[in-house]
Amino acid sequence: MKWMRKPKIILVPYPAQGHVTPILNLASTFLSHGFEPVMVTPEFIHRRFISNIDSKSDISCISIPDGLEMDKPSDFFAIEKAMENTMPTHLESLVQKLSEDGEVVACMVVDLLASWAIGVGHRCGVPVAGFWPAMLATYQLIAAIPDMVGTQLISDTGTPQHPGPLRFLPDQPLLSTEDLPWLIGTPPSRKARFKFWTRALDRSRNLPWLLVNSFPDEFINHDKPQNGALLENSMNQPRIFQVGSLSKHALVKNPSFWEEDLSCLQWLDKQKLNSVLYISFGSWVSPIGEGNVKKLALTLEEIGLPFLWVLGPTWKDGLPSGYLERVSKQGTVVSWAPQHEVLQHEAVTCYLTHCGWNSTMEAIRCQKRLLCYPVAGDQFVNCAYITEKWKIGVRISGLGQKEMERGLRRVMDDKKMSDRLGRLRERTMGEEASSVMMSSLATFVNDFKKQTDGMFPTDLA
Numbered sequence: 001m002k003w004m005r006k007p008k009i010i011l012v013p014y015p016a017q018g019h020v021t022p023i024l025n026l027a028s029t030f031l032s033h034g035f036e037p038v039m040v041t042p043e044f045i046h047r048r049f050i051s052n053i054d055s056k057s058d059i060s061c062i063s064i065p066d067g068l069e070m071d072k073p074s075d076f077f078a079i080e081k082a083m084e085n086t087m088p089t090h091l092e093s094l095v096q097k098l099s100e101d102g103e104v105v106a107c108m109v110v111d112l113l114a115s116w117a118i119g120v121g122h123r124c125g126v127p128v129a130g131f132w133p134a135m136l137a138t139y140q141l142i143a144a145i146p147d148m149v150g151t152q153l154i155s156d157t158g159t160p161q162h163p164g165p166l167r168f169l170p171d172q173p174l175l176s177t178e179d180l181p182w183l184i185g186t187p188p189s190r191k192a193r194f195k196f197w198t199r200a201l202d203r204s205r206n207l208p209w210l211l212v213n214s215f216p217d218e219f220i221n222h223d224k225p226q227n228g229a230l231l232e233n234s235m236n237q238p239r240i241f242q243v244g245s246l247s248k249h250a251l252v253k254n255p256s257f258w259e260e261d262l263s264c265l266q267w268l269d270k271q272k273l274n275s276v277l278y279i280s281f282g283s284w285v286s287p288i289g290e291g292n293v294k295k296l297a298l299t300l301e302e303i304g305l306p307f308l309w310v311l312g313p314t315w316k317d318g319l320p321s322g323y324l325e326r327v328s329k330q331g332t333v334v335s336w337a338p339q340h341e342v343l344q345h346e347a348v349t350c351y352l353t354h355c356g357w358n359s360t361m362e363a364i365r366c367q368k369r370l371l372c373y374p375v376a377g378d379q380f381v382n383c384a385y386i387t388e389k390w391k392i393g394v395r396i397s398g399l400g401q402k403e404m405e406r407g408l409r410r411v412m413d414d415k416k417m418s419d420r421l422g423r424l425r426e427r428t429m430g431e432e433a434s435s436v437m438m439s440s441l442a443t444f445v446n447d448f449k450k451q452t453d454g455m456f457p458t459d460l461a
């Protein structure tokens with residue numbers, strides 16, 4: 001029988017910018033393997049980015065109901081509730097409908113933060129691969145939760161039992177016990193986030209594959225067979241494939257949740273080479289708090305350095321009165337920037353960042369030094385790699401004038417930082433790294449094709 005339609009791969013991201021962007025990039029890499037990628041997101045997110053997706057794109061974007069109130073901001077826990085209670089039945093119906101219509105769903109790629117969808121795949125008899133949108137190092141930290149509880153490093157609700165810096169895993173930089181990814185907000189919220197992670201870990205432990213949004217030698221374990229996969233399934237862990245920097249930005253237009261303010265590129269064109277500090281704290285976690293917004297605003301004014309600051313409308317209201325007029329000759333504030341273009345711009349010299357993983361990879365791609373102010377989640381781990389392992393940035397402990405000036409001096413005076421950035425870009429996205437990642441992806445595709453023998457049209461299998 002000759003199949004007319006391409007087999008589908010359904011991709012389910014956690015509904016946040018830092019997750020949708022990398023999963024869509026991953027989706028684009030399946031096109032050359034003969035699949036039709038279908039990204040499924042809840043309605044509240046779909047509405048926001050769909051107009052920014054190229055309508056001629058070969059990637060389909062489908063929304064499912066989330067039960068969330070329209071136009072009401074949803075916090076982490078409201079989204080969790082929607083994912084756990086509302087979305088599974090809708091995804092299941094979607095997969096069943098596709099099968100009834102004669103479509104082949106070859107595989108589902110599920111963000112581990114959207115682990116609710118793993119069960120849907122199992123119930124529908126579709127092979128499921130996990131997707132980790134961040135560093136492998138943070139996955140390993142999460143995967144080590146049972147060991148951390150067992151060795152009483154943390155309590156069984158995730159509370160650190162020993163203060164001070166610790167090396168949680170071999171080869172990883174030192175971290176403070178306060179830097180663990182679930183330690184966000186009040187004690188009840190920390191416990192609830194810990195529960196979220198342990199549940200994600202339980203659901204994903206037996207997955208055969210995990211695709212990681214990272215690069216091949218982020219973690220080197222010479223004792224393990226390479227063969228496209230970094231860690232074999234020996235410890236009841238998925239086989240790991242690092243395919244992060246395979247993404248071709250040209251293939252997918254940025255699925256921005258907010259409208260990009262392009263005027264900042266014209267503003268950058270008028271600035272001197274290597275003169276501008278770019279500032280952005282990403283999209284997911286509330287950035288830095290009102291007090292810190294005010295503090296940073298005044299610091300920038302005192303330092304007098306040209307700056308481009310991404311600050312959402314709610315936070316903009318927290319700027320000191322008359323501030324924007326006062327600094328109009330020095331800097332510019334936008335609600336959302338075309339970040340990749342900004343980082344590529346020659347006027348930008350340094351990036352004050354929250355160390356979100358996508359921003360970190362983009363800064364490496366564009367060769368920009370980093371001034372790090374991690375806020376939450378995996379950002380402390382990323383920051384430790386940036387500042388201690390790779391030495392492509394400097395961490396600042398506060399946003400006051402002294403800390404900023406000291407940090408800027410250290411980051412700009414480091415004569416070897418540009419070389420390190422160059423070498424890191426080569427290691428992470430150069431030709432050799434890309435070819436390893438391409439073969440990793442091919443190994444993964446062949447692997448799941450084997451599991452679904454007979455499902456594929458012969459001319460694609």
Ligand SMILES: O=c1ccn([C@@H]2O[C@H](COP(=O)(O)OP(=O)(O)O[C@H]3O[C@H](CO)[C@@H](O)[C@H](O)[C@H]3O)[C@@H](O)[C@H]2O)c(=O)[nH]1
Pocket residue numbers: 016017018019021133134254256280281282283284285310335336337338339340355356357358359360362376377378379
């Ligand atoms: O004005 C802006 C600001 C950001 N971005 C883009 O938004 C994305 C932000 O991603 P990331 O840097 O990873 O930050 P978050 O959105 O905060 O991502 C969440 O998800 C990441 C992946 O799991 C984690 O590493 C972060 O800590 C977590 O906050 C990047 O692609 C940026 O280019 C823009 O396009 N315009």
